[in-house]
Every structure is written in C-alpha cells, then in structure tokens.
Amino acid sequence: MKTEVLDKSIVLCRACDLVVRKRALPTGVRALCPRCHTNLYDTPYCSVNGMLALCITALVLYFPANFFPVLEMHFLGSIRTTTIAGGAMAVAAQGYWVVGIAVLVAAVIAPGLLILSILTQVLIVKYRLKIPFFRNIYKKLLKQHSLLAQLSMLEIYMISIFVSVFQLSDYTDLYFGIGTFCFTMLFIMVIFMQREYDIEHMWSVLDE
C-alpha cells in the first residue's frame, strides 16, 4: 500500500537514476532532472485526432515524395533526375551497398514505417484498444518506436538537398519539381507529427 503511493509520486531520472518527486506542471513546461538536467517529463500534449490528421497527410505525401524526382539537372541539353531511392541505388550499384542501405533506410524506409506505425497506433487508441489482439500489436509498435524515430532522418536529407544544390548550381542548372515540393511538405508533416507524439503518454494509455 505504502509503496504504491510512493510509485505514483516519484519519478526516476533515466540518465542518472535520481529519485525526483513529481509535481504538476503548467502546460508547455518541461521538468528537468535537478542533478543532470536530463528531460524528465512534460505535460501530456497529445491530441489523438490532430495526430491522425497529420499521419494521413504525411502518408498521402509520402508516395509522390518518393516516386517523383527530388532534383532535376539540365546539363548540355540532357536532363538528369533522381529520386531518393534512385540516389541510394546509384551508390549501391557502384558496390557501396552499405552506404546505399544507410541512405535507403534513413530517408525512405524508416520514415515510411514511422508514419505507418503512428497511424496504426492512433487508430488502435481511437477504436480498438479494448481488444487483446490489438493491445498486443499496440505494445509491439510502441517498443519499436524509438528505434524508428532515431533512424528516420528526413530533416538531414532536406539539408542535404540544399547542400547539393549549392554545390552543383555553379556548374549547371538545377530545377525543383513536384517531388521536391512533396518531400518538403512531408518533412514538415513528420516534424509536427513527432512534436505532437509523446511516447510516455502513448504508454500510459495502456494503464487506463
């Protein structure tokens, strides 16, 4: 009995294991560990419907962003285009398949799986949380979430496009197509999606 009360009122810092007493926080404020300044918790801010909207938008944008070229180059009358996966293939075709896989995972596969995973989670929370089968799927997805989030590197790819454009624009003409636009929008959607998403909150849904 006494230990249960204790469990509810304290939190352990995940970086240094310090016992910290929990307090109610105003919105938009984060609690930091007093000893090592690691993020402890913040106020739950996780609107399920908002995330559902972001997920669907991101999923719709995902396909044109990956199938249309992100960059187009005109050089001596010939036109060269590339998609993200095309870039990965070009590197892999030269024998550098480690690099190819890294690019493909970080910029295509992981973001796609991340969007699908969050969409499934949101749908389960919204409609099917009571059924044990879906609860299990939900748990499995939550366990993989931090890995997927770490692997998806859309923001870095975005900067890479800019760096490439600056490097090449001295020699030749570069054009942005519908693919670039979709990719930029996808990147913005995913940024907002990850801002809205709170893994601790998603886990705590299971306790209710």
Place this chain on the structure above:
Amino acid sequence: MSKLSRPPQGESLGLTNCPTCKFLCHLDQGSCPRCGQAVQSRDRTSVQKSWALLITAAILLFPANLYPITIMTSQGQVRQDTIFSGINHLVHLDLLPIAIILFTASILVPMLKIFGLALYLTAISYRLPISKKTLMAGFHIIEWIGRWSMLDLFVISITAALINMGQIWDAKPAPAATAFALVILLTQLAAKVLDTRLLWDRLESKDDTN
C-alpha cells in the same frame, strides 16, 4: 530513511525504470508489468560493449579520412577527393557556408563524438577532474548531433545519381564512403548501448559537490 546522506537513487529504493517503456518497476518483479521487458537496475556490461563499438569506430575513422570518398571525372580529368580535400576544394570555390556545414558534419562531429564518448567512458571507470554535469550535457549533445554526419552520405548519393555523363562529367563514391557510414553507425550504437546511470553511481564518493 537513514540513507539520506547521499542523494536517493532508484537502486537504493529497489525501483528502476523499464528500459523500453520507462514504467516505474520494482526490481524484485524481474520484468516490467506493462510491456514485459526484463528489468535490471544497471547494465554493467554496457561499458565494455560501448568501448568495443567505440574503438572499432575510431579505427575506421582512419580509412574514412585518408581514402578518397568521391571520384569526380570532369572532361576526362579524374580527381579523387578525401573528405578534407573535398571541403578544401569547396573553400577554393568560395562556397564557404557549405564548406562549414560539411566540415562540421563530416569531420568535427565524428571526431568530437569519438573523443567525447571515450572521455565519458573513462569517467565511469576512473576519476576525472571534469564535473559530471558537463559530461552529461556533452553526452546529450553527442546523442543529438551524431546523426547529422549522415549529411555527407546523402549528398554523395544525390550527386552520384545526378552526375553520370561518362567522360564529360561523372561522380562516384569511393572506398572511404563505406568506412564513413560504419563510423556513424558504430558511434551511434556506442552511445545508445551505454547505461548513463553508471556514471552517477560514483557521485557519492566524496569529491563531488557538482
């Protein structure tokens, strides 16, 4: 509650966070009641794992920087660029901002990451005259900024895909690219496997008011 002479840690109360879902678990339960993951107060082998990954990464840093990372053919002339000579070339082309971005992402960040993690790991085993707060702040920065090294690989993949006009103009990756990719992967893993709580266990032994 006589142990209040030192800051209370979860371990002394028999509590720990679940490594997967951060649920507050009792150590004697053995596994997390919410997600089923086995719980453990400290992962003491994580220092060795982290060292192993880090040393491998440090070794790979040499081929990554000494071998060429791109092969450019321009009107029949072939030039091989290492990471550094490529950045140097950009400086000569007056693309200073791009050069700074690439220098940070592909030279500064990997080296700082390896150096910083080595320092952190040493501090777990030996006493160093650096405050733990600084070390922890550094660790968080390393964790966050490490992934930005991928920038160089993305740029290489974009240029390799766009520029393929044989003798006229051609860009290809070169051996250092694989080594560089592995350096990123291994250093990220080294930071991920490490149990940072180990550093703070030494806090109570006298010299630490920080």
